[in-house]
Amino acid sequence: MISKLLIANRGEIACRIIRTCRDLGVATVAVYSDADAGAMHVEMADEAVRIGAASVAESYLRGDAIIEAARATGANAVHPGYGFLSENPDFVEAVEAAGLIFVGPSATAIRAMGLKDGAKRLMEAAGVPVVPGYHGAAQDVETLAKEAEAIGYPVLIKARAGGGGKGMRRVDRAEDFAAALEGAQREGQASFGDPACLIEKYIQSPRHIEMQVFGDATGAAIHLFERDCSLQRRHQKVIEEAPAPGMTDAVRAAMGAAAVAAAQAVGYQGAGTVEFIADGSGPLRADGFWFMEMNTRLQVEHPVTEAITGLDLVALQIAVAEGQPLPLCQEDVRVQGHAFEARLYAEDAAAGFLPATGPLDVLSFSAGARNDTGVRAGDAVTPHYDPMIAKIITHGPDRASALRRLTRALGETHVAGCTTNRAFLQALSRDADFAAGQMDTGLIERRGGALIADATPTALDLALGGAVFSAGPGAVLDHFRHFGPATREVRLADAPVDALRMVWDGRTVTAEIAGATLALADVDLSDTGLSYSRAGQRHHVRLHRNGHDLHLQFPDRDVHLALAIPGAGDEAGGGDAVTAPMPGRVIALMAQVGDRVEKGAPLLVLEAMKMEHTLTAPRAGSLAQITVGQDDQVSQGALLVQFDPET
Numbered sequence: 348m349i350s351k352l353l354i355a356n357r358g359e360i361a362c363r364i365i366r367t368c369r370d371l372g373v374a375t376v377a378v379y380s381d382a383d384a385g386a387m388h389v390e391m392a393d394e395a396v397r398i399g400a401a402s403v404a405e406s407y408l409r410g411d412a413i414i415e416a417a418r419a420t421g422a423n424a425v426h427p428g429y430g431f432l433s434e435n436p437d438f439v440e441a442v443e444a445a446g447l448i449f450v451g452p453s454a455t456a457i458r459a460m461g462l463k464d465g466a467k468r469l470m471e472a473a474g475v476p477v478v479p480g481y482h483g484a485a486q487d488v489e490t491l492a493k494e495a496e497a498i499g500y501p502v503l504i505k506a507r508a509g510g511g512g513k514g515m516r517r518v519d520r521a522e523d524f525a526a527a528l529e530g531a532q533r534e535g536q537a538s539f540g541d542p543a544c545l546i547e548k549y550i551q552s553p554r555h556i557e558m559q560v561f562g563d564a565t566g567a568a569i570h571l572f573e574r575d576c577s578l579q580r581r582h583q584k585v586i587e588e589a590p591a592p593g594m595t596d597a598v599r600a601a602m603g604a605a606a607v608a609a610a611q612a613v614g615y616q617g618a619g620t621v622e623f624i625a626d627g628s629g630p631l632r633a634d635g636f637w638f639m640e641m642n643t644r645l646q647v648e649h650p651v652t653e654a655i656t657g658l659d660l661v662a663l664q665i666a667v668a669e670g671q672p673l674p675l676c677q678e679d680v681r682v683q684g685h686a687f688e689a690r691l692y693a694e695d696a697a698a699g700f701l702p703a704t705g706p707l708d709v710l711s712f713s714a715g716a717r718n719d720t721g722v723r724a725g726d727a728v729t730p731h732y733d734p735m736i737a738k739i740i741t742h743g744p745d746r747a748s749a750l751r752r753l754t755r756a757l758g759e760t761h762v763a764g765c766t767t768n769r770a771f772l773q774a775l776s777r778d779a780d781f782a783a784g785q786m787d788t789g790l791i792e793r794r795g796g797a798l799i800a801d802a803t804p805t806a807l808d809l810a811l812g813g814a815v816f817s818a819g820p821g822a823v824l825d826h827f828r829h830f831g832p833a834t835r836e837v838r839l840a841d842a843p844v845d846a847l848r849m850v851w852d853g854r855t856v857t858a859e860i861a862g863a864t865l866a867l868a869d870v871d872l873s874d875t876g877l878s879y880s881r882a883g884q885r886h887h888v889r890l891h892r893n894g895h896d897l898h899l900q901f902p903d904r905d906v907h908l909a910l911a912i913p914g915a916g917d918e919a920g921g922g923d924a925v926t927a928p929m930p931g932r933v934i935a936l937m938a939q940v941g942d943r944v945e946k947g948a949p950l951l952v953l954e955a956m957k958m959e960h961t962l963t964a965p966r967a968g969s970l971a972q973i974t975v976g977q978d979d980q981v982s983q984g985a986l987l988v989q990f991d992p993e994t
């Protein structure tokens with residue numbers, strides 16, 4: 348029996364595992380880094396042990412410290428969560444050598460599935476359809492380019508050790524192959540310590556459909572149906588659902604059989620996911636899906652499977668790890684309704700989904716959804732870890748009603764303080780093709796900016812902001828308010844107009860904006876919202892004010908307004924400086940001081956969390972200064988390259 352479980356992870360997944368342990372009566376031990384001393388998972392666990400400094404290498408990736416924490420607290424099992432050490436076979440062996448139960452598959456199964464090339468060879472042998480391509484040993488550019496030619500463009504180069512969408516390059520033309528290979532190899536080496544790549548045919552109109560599988564110590568294996576994870580950006584999942592739209596009994600039977608065969612080929616025990624790429628150019632076909640990889644852990648999106656099956660996957664993992672047989676067989680697993688999950692991230696959708704960091708001044712969720720999170724209002728998203736804030740999961744009797752609930756829940760999720768993808772997710776949940784179940788992994792990219800609400804304040808936004816700012820400190824007040832309407836001037840920074848005149852007459856506020864007026868009647872203002880009437884309708888806007896900054900949240904838009912700070916002039920040198928758009932690490936420098944560059948020339952590559960970002964020259968000119976070196980860590984806004992203003 349597992350009596351005390353140490354969770355070798357952080358954030359939402361640690362909290363989610365602790366919830367099931369409480370339900371089962373299992374005691375819990377959290378581990379934490381210095382950055383997480385006050386984190387939610389630490390608060391929720393029965394005991395908590397510090398394992399090191401903030402960086403993952405000094406904390407959540409330190410298997411030795413984690414096993415020592417288990418020993419010190421008397422835990423008899425370790426759950427790895429996802430990410431971090433969850434797919435590290437050496438860690439599994441060390442856990443078992445310490446006499447502890449690992450809640451997950453064997454080191455052998457993880458090793459067999461760990462590298463995408465080896466896994467594909469194994470699956471071919473087990474009769475599972477794999478994506479056509481080259482997964483042999485040769486790594487020289489000549490051989491691989493020849494293989495790509497034989498496969499036929501477009502192709503996808505993948506680092507065999509890759510994960511999380513990293514180390515992948517789509518190549519459409521032979522002339523781009525060598526540079527793309529170099530990029531994928533470099534990313535594979537930098538992120539996973541392994542530059543080796545495989546090449547796959549790029550499946551057109553691809554849909555990502557994966558099967559949840561479970562195996563036990565008796566050798567039994569079942570699947571818990573599929574999830575469709577086709578809504579992706581940068582090859583990473585954004586909204587997932589179960590079951591897959593358009594899934595038929597025949598295709599499900601074929602995919603389920605392939606997934607179970609994959610699991611049994613490696614003697615799989617516990618929860619795993621077999622990922623397939625499916626041809627989405629027409630209806631799903633039993634011969635139209637191919638194995639991509641197996642993730643030998645609990646998946647981020649497992650809640651949608653829980654919602655449609657009524658099962659607790661963490662409880663099942665614990666039972667299997669204790670050596671119990673699966674409590675159900677394939678025929679017992681039934682689909683009830685439909686479920687969606689949206690991943691709320693700290694990121695800037697308008698800036699190409701750049702990861703963001705910052706405080707979570709406000710964080711509250713809809714009562715109409717399951718909200719899995721590992722942060723609370725007052726916490727912060729730091730550059731140390733994954734920028735996911737929460738997963739919002741809805742269930743309904745059918746797809747349309749589950750989706751309608753998702754749209755509503757996203758509108759009712761209130762988050763302020765750092766930039767998030769909330770409004771983007773809400774727009775995506777209302778996309779007509781998505782609503783019709785017509786999607787592939789390119790949908791988000793094809794929409795371009797259409798899913799990204801214009802953040803430029805409208806006249807109404809300005810009036811609302813003017814009302815908030817003029818009702819409190821920061822506005823220039825006149826002294827006649829006791830004798831009639833009071834007029835107050837509000838000066839804004841970075842807004843379409845510099846100044847608003849706000850006239851307060853009882854509860855009616857009239858904004859004078861560049862000569863036009865806009866009136867809000869029956870204004871009710873609190874710290875968290877503003878209600879007003881216009882044209883006979885009552886409206887409510889959520890808001891959060893932090894000194895000079897104001898965040899207005901509409902269900903489908905987030906608007907930021909700021910008071911002008913007197914005396915703050917415009918920064919000099921605009922166009923002459925390249926600054927860091929996010930905190931990150933310099934992984935390549937392509938220019939030197941004194942170089943003359945053309946506009947758009949790549950200057951350096953910054954790596955932040957899950958992505959590489961190439962910074963280019965904003966104009967042609969000579970470089971006067973480069974303030975960073977290879978491997979330097981830089982903060983957001985830091986000056987990186989300075990142009991010579993004379994050139």
Ligand code: ADP
Nearest residue numbers: 509510511512513547548549550553555582788
């Ligand atoms: P990772 O380990 O990073 O998750 P995967 O091999 O699972 O890598 O692929 C990630 C995503 O890339 C998939 O979900 C899919 O959107 C896309 N993808 C992978 N292989 C192909 C392919 N052969 N054709 C088209 N898209 C693909």
Ligand code: ADP
Nearest residue numbers: 429430431510511512583584646647648732733
């Ligand atoms: P999934 O396939 O479960 O959706 P992804 O393929 O997006 O997950 O990413 C692989 C796993 O690694 C995920 O569980 C993700 O949360 C985790 N992960 C990715 N980057 C990081 C990071 N910087 N820190 C911690 N975990 C990470």
Ligand code: MG
Nearest residue numbers: 511622639640
């Ligand atoms: Mg994958």
